[in-house]
Amino acid sequence: MNKVKRIEILERLRENNPNPQTELNWSTPFELLIAVLLSAQATDVSVNKATDKLYPVANTPQSILDLGVDGLKEYIKTIGLFNSKAENTIKTCKILLEKHNGEVPEDRAALEALPGVGRKTANVVLNTAFGWPTIAVDTHIYRVSNRTKFAMGKTVDDVEEKLLKVVPKEFKLDVHHWLILHGRYTCVARKPRCGSCIIEDLCEFKEKVYPDE
Numbered sequence: 282m283n284k285v286k287r288i289e290i291l292e293r294l295r296e297n298n299p300n301p302q303t304e305l306n307w308s309t310p311f312e313l314l315i316a317v318l319l320s321a322q323a324t325d326v327s328v329n330k331a332t333d334k335l336y337p338v339a340n341t342p343q344s345i346l347d348l349g350v351d352g353l354k355e356y357i358k359t360i361g362l363f364n365s366k367a368e369n370t371i372k373t374c375k376i377l378l379e380k381h382n383g384e385v386p387e388d389r390a391a392l393e394a395l396p397g398v399g400r401k402t403a404n405v406v407l408n409t410a411f412g413w414p415t416i417a418v419d420t421h422i423y424r425v426s427n428r429t430k431f432a433m434g435k436t437v438d439d440v441e442e443k444l445l446k447v448v449p450k451e452f453k454l455d456v457h458h459w460l461i462l463h464g465r466y467t468c469v470a471r472k473p474r475c476g477s478c479i480i481e482d483l484c485e486f487k488e489k490v491y492p493d494e
Contacts, residue, residue, distance in 0.1 A: 290480045290483050313405075316332055318397050335353075342375075353367045357370075365397075373395045400441075403415075414453035414454050421465050423440050426440045
């Protein structure tokens with residue numbers, strides 16, 4: 282895909298959604314960190330249902346630590362992999378209190394050192410909470426980038442590297458949200474909704490799907 286086409290795609294996505302936001306509920310960097318940590322192999326809807334009950338009771342490292350692993354599990358047991366997520370969350374809270382004065386560090390290495398936090402989670406937190414031009418690549422962004430030919434790669438790291446290279450600076454802050462929402466609601470995995478897609482004429486996917494097919 283050429284540069285002109287990429288910019289047109291980004292401009293259309295921006296026009297359609299000038300101020301994109303994550304669909305996870307959060308009000309502090311810590312709440313966002315925990316929500317993203319809980320969201321691995323889970324939907325944002327399921328995470329929000331859990332955190333909507335958890336955060337009024339405990340939304341700081343100390344208050345979640347006070348719940349303990351078993352206490353925390355009661356709030357997040359509807360989320361997949363809740364046992365390991367509860368343990369990682371408690372360990373993360375301990376580290377935040379011991380090493381970072383209870384604050385979420387605005388530092389990639391420090392974030393990735395937290396249990397259960399990998400590059401993707403760190404990218405989301407740095408981008409959404411702190412305004413860094415990072416691009417977290419999840420399954421939706423990986424699919425959209427490859428299917429449209431916008432930024433192709435064999436791995437999520439390859440796609441991230443390509444996106445960082447081809448997305449102009451003015452779009453970098455929001456492109457993660459645009460692509461994830463496009464993949465979640467339009468360019469879906471099994472039967473993409475090409476007939477209602479705002480970038481259908483620019484997309485280079487050769488097996489487009491329309492309503493009458």
